[in-house]
Amino acid sequence: MHEVKGNSVxxxxxxxxxxxxxxxxxxxxxxxxxxxxxxxxGDEVLTLTHRRVAxxxxxxxxxxxxxxxxxxxxxxxxxxxxxxxxxxxxxxxDGDGVNGLSPFAGEYHWRGAPVRAWLEEHLDLPVxxxxxxRAGGQAEARLGAGRGSRAFLYVPAGDRIPAVLVLDxxxxxxxxxxxxxxGRLPTWTGAAxxxxxxxxxxxxxxxxxxxxxxxxxGRAGLxxxxxxxxxxxxxxxxxxxxxxxxxxxxDALASAVMVLGPDRVVIGGDYAEAxxxxxxxxxxxxxxxxxxRPAPVIVPAQLGLQAALLGAALLTRGxxxxxxxxxxxxxxxxxxxxxxxx
Numbered sequence: 001m002h003e004v005k006g007n008s009v010x011x012x013x014x015x016x017x018x019x020x021x022x023x024x025x026x027x028x029x030x031x032x033x034x035x036x037x038x039x040x041x042g043d044e045v046l047t048l049t050h051r052r053v054a055x056x057x058x059x060x061x062x063x064x065x066x067x068x069x070x071x072x073x074x075x076x077x078x079x080x081x082x083x084x085x086x087x088x089x090x091x092x093x094d095g096d097g098v099n100g101l102s103p104f105a106g107e108y109h110w111r112g113a114p115v116r117a118w119l120e121e122h123l124d125l126p127v128x129x130x131x132x133x134r135a136g137g138q139a140e141a142r143l144g145a146g147r148g149s150r151a152f153l154y155v156p157a158g159d160r161i162p163a164v165l166v167l168d169x170x171x172x173x174x175x176x177x178x179x180x181x182x183g184r185l186p187t188w189t190g191a192a193x194x195x196x197x198x199x200x201x202x203x204x205x206x207x208x209x210x211x212x213x214x215x216x217x218g219r220a221g222l223x224x225x226x227x228x229x230x231x232x233x234x235x236x237x238x239x240x241x242x243x244x245x246x247x248x249x250x251d252a253l254a255s256a257v258m259v260l261g262p263d264r265v266v267i268g269g270d271y272a273e274a275x276x277x278x279x280x281x282x283x284x285x286x287x288x289x290x291x292x293r294p295a296p297v298i299v300p301a302q303l304g305l306q307a308a309l310l311g312a313a314l315l316t317r318g319x320x321x322x323x324x325x326x327x328x329x330x331x332x333x334x335x336x337x338x339x340x341x342x
Contacts (some may be wrong), residue, residue: 024124025084026073029132029335030066031092033159036306037069039077039084041314047076047124059113067122074123088315089115090132090308113316130313133162133179134171135311136303138267140167142314144245144302149264153256153296156268156307159207161200161252165260182252189248203248207271212241225271228278246281253282254289257296268301 023039033053039046045315051069053062070087077084119127140146146154146166154171154270155163161183164171171179183201202208206224213227214220216237220228224245230238264288271278279298287295303310 010082022083024077025313025316026084026087027309028089029308029312035069036309038309039073041082046080059260077227086316087123087127088312090130090135090312091131132308133164136307137164137166137171139303139311139314140301144267145299151262152260152264153267154264157206157268157271158211160224161205185255187248187251200252202249207273209241209245213238219310222280225228227271249307250285253286257290262296265296265298266301268307272300272304
């Protein structure tokens with residue numbers, strides 16, 4: 001057995017041996033705050049790495065970190081006797097899937113950056129480029145909580161509250177605007193304190209909860225789920241912040257449901273880890289706002305924070321088939337590599 005960043009994986013096949021099923025690929029998910037990478041072989045995640053990126057890191061250093069990560073993954077796959085056949089990379093900003101360019105990438109202002117060309121030259125492999133939210137939605141459709149749904153809304157809440165409508169297992173790519181931002185919708189939840197509407201993201205995005213709790217006199221630096229735990233323990237400030245977040249989130253989801261009419265809503269990101277009581281309350285709150293149409297089923301994502309990374313791997317496979325083995329998300333339990341902020 002080989003120990004791989006916290007995962008135990010079976011002995012690799014000898015070099016040159018024949019394998020069946022999908023080829024081994026490198027998957028990469030890039031965002032402003034972190035870089036995630038994986039080697040996926042058939043139905044297994046063979047290794048998983050996570051690097052945090054310091055806010056002070058510029059575009060050149062960020063690219064170097066990403067290339068270093070792919071080098072590490074390729075070398076590790078070689079030690080396992082697996083030769084990668086392709087790579088998939090997803091960006092936190094929208095990209096040009098045909099040319100592998102990043103037209104927005106507002107987090108780093110790298111408009112027109114040839115992401116695909118950089119990686120193809122570095123890896124000497126074919127590279128597919130996609131959007132992290134679309135890729136995560138397609139991963140949930142093929143491997144997770146979206147299976148069996150003809151039309152579901154995937155909402156991976158984190159720093160923002162993005163959303164994408166996944167139709168028959170596919171998130172449309174014809175327009176760069178197919179991924180929406182529910183966090184920019186207005187909400188009057190909490191308006192008693194300010195007298196004006198706020199953006200949903202400023203009230204309900206998981207990253208906002210810690211800031212709001214601190215502003216209410218609570219401990220600084222807590223995650224959304226830590227605020228929830230304090231609310232359940234009787235902390236009135238935490239309960240107030242958590243309840244307002246839920247109501248504002250329900251406002252946004254109800255608006256999306258009324259416009260798009262999905263049969264299911266899959267909640268990813270930080271809120272996917274919330275308890276069953278939270279999802280019961282959220283379903284009731286959304287149903288109360290969509291009385292003119294049946295409320296959709298609202299469920300937590302099954303792939304957790306690795307949905308985009310698995311989606312990057314699936315990009316290299318193309319359209320789903322009836323005979324492809326699914327990637328087993330239960331293997332995504334690797335201990336992250338030490339933070340690398342350079």
